[in-house]
Amino acid sequence: MPKRQLILKGIAASPGKAKGKAKLFFSGDDSSNFNEGDILVTTITDPTMVQAMIRAAAIITDIGGITSHPAILSREMGIPCVVNTKEATKKIKDNMLINVDGLKGEVYVLD
Amino acid sequence: MSWIKPFSKATFKVFAGQVLEGFQPIDFFHFFPLWHDLWVAKITEIIKKLNLGNKHFKDIKYLLPPPSNIRAILLKLIASYHASSIKNKNEYKLVANFFAKILQESCTNDPFSLTSNPYHSKEEIRDLVQTIPWKEADTTIARKIGQLITAVGSLVHGQYNDVVTDLGWETYGPYQIQHLKQNYTLLIRHFPNLAPKELWPQKYLASAKELIIYALYQDVKWEIYVVGCHTVSKKGNPVTGMKKYAVIADDKTVSQEKMIEFIKESSNKAEAVYQEIKGMDFEQLKLMVMTQECYQLKLLFDKADINWKPTKEMLERIKNKPLLKNIFPHGKFIETADEFMKIFGVKKFAKEVLQEKI
Incomplete structure (x- = not known):
């Protein structure tokens, strides 16, 4: 059983749990590099990211509140979302295996 | 009936846990005060020309934007008044009271959407x-x-x-x-x-x-x-x-x-x-946002036979001009309703425009 370590806490914006590879994705990035089931990690989402958002298993952001763009759309899509972590884009690296708990607002890195 | 306190209690929720940087693609709240007074003056002209103040929402609903849009306009007007150097109080009062009345008539049970948007009977x-x-x-x-x-x-x-x-x-x-x-x-x-x-x-x-x-x-x-x-x-x-x-x-x-x-x-x-x-330069962005803002009331302007697009005077106010600075705080999480009312000038609007104390 992989060990997990809590690395981030934020606002629990959309409930649910997801495990997957983290993908740092920013405004204007090419969504063809974002795979189904990846976990989208960004400062804040915007419409240039919509195709990645639709494929994401979960969304984690540095800023935003309960009524922010990623929070609203995550709830509509039924995927977990944690916003306002302050430093998701600093602490999480590409391809890290992570676990997102959207009910508690917690992000874990898995060994 | 006073609307500004219930309006504030509801509207605070937009900003709870947010920073202004979350709003894209421009710093709106430092942009609108450059010219909103002129738009408010145009809206006043429409309200008077069409005698809208004496009409019930049911009679003019086909000319109006959705209720949520009206709430957003109301918030922007209040913030713009706060930050603008031009204080056409009577016009702001007429326009704000008109929009508040429309919300009270259209969404009677929760006009400012504290928890719902009950537009239908x-x-x-x-x-x-x-x-x-x-x-x-x-x-x-x-x-x-x-x-x-x-x-x-x-x-x-x-x-x-x-x-x-x-x-x-x-x-x-x-x-x-x-x-x-x-x-x-x-x-x-x-x-x-x-x-x-x-x-x-x-x-x-x-x-x-x-x-x-x-x-x-x-x-x-x-x-x-x-x-x-x-x-x-x-x-x-x-x-x-x-x-x-x-x-x-x-x-x-x-x-x-x-x-x-x-x-x-x-x-x-x-x-x-x-x-x-994202590829637009600053001047293009300002023009785009101004045009989108004006577009919200196109149907009303069309009915009054007045051009909805930005006027020459509005365009002059923003052309080659920087945004305002340091009126609304960046990087700050707005934690309480009281903080929201102070930062966005709600108390000031109530006092100076509506002559109410909240």
Whole structure:
């Protein structure tokens, strides 16, 4: 059983749990590099990211509140979302295996 | 009846836990005060010309933007008054009171959307539910509808920007209803104009102008905060809780296959229009945002036979001008309603414009 370590806490914006590879994705990035089931990690989402958002298993952001763009759309899509972590884009690296708990607002890195 | 205190209590929720940097693609609250006084003056002219102050919402609803859009306009006006050096108080008072009255008449039970957006009467909802071509929902369909809302909502975000989104994206409800002897919660998601040809070329317009998504839920507690796109599921799961749905585009029922096509089309166009926006220079961005802001009241302006587009004077106010600075704090999380009222000038507006103390 992989060990997990809590690395981030934020606002629990959309409930649910997801495990997957983290993908740092920013405004204007090419969504063809974002795979189904990846976990989208960004400062804040915007419409240039919509195709990645639709494929994401979960969304984690540095800023935003309960009524922010990623929070609203995550709830509509039924995927977990944690916003306002302050430093998701600093602490999480590409391809890290992570676990997102959207009910508690917690992000874990898995060994 | 005073509206500003209940308005503030509700509107604070837009900003709770947010920073201003979250609003894109421009620092709106440092932009609008450069010229909003002129737009308020034009709206005053319309209100007087059409005698709108003496008309009930029911008589003019076809000329008005959705209620959530009106709430957003009201907030922007209050903040603009606070930051502007020009204080045309009487005009701000007339316009703000008009919009508040419209909200009180159209969404009587929750005019400022503290927790809901109850635009329809019980009778309207009862009649509507009976005519909707309901289909059974499952988790796959519910997720697809979530993706549809994401794709179309993102297109609207691009077409209208972060603070005019509500002109293109409204959610009505939640309504507690009975259908075929079962209890449900109804949400109506309405995208009234996905083809604003006055703002964008054809390549950024959706193939359907109007999209409506009806959804019946069980065991999900929904709330709506201030504006319709701010739906919050307080309890339950919106995906497993969706029991029936109908998707209507330009008065035609949308099949599952067509829904998938629409998701793809909308998400492609959303990305494309926002890439164009990100490529704009500062002058282009200012002009775009000003035009979008004015577009909100196009129907009213058309009715009054007055050009809705920015006037020469408005354009002069922003051309080659920097934004204002240091009036609204950046990087600061707004934690309380009192903080919100102070920062956005709500107390000042109440005192100076409405002559009320809150």
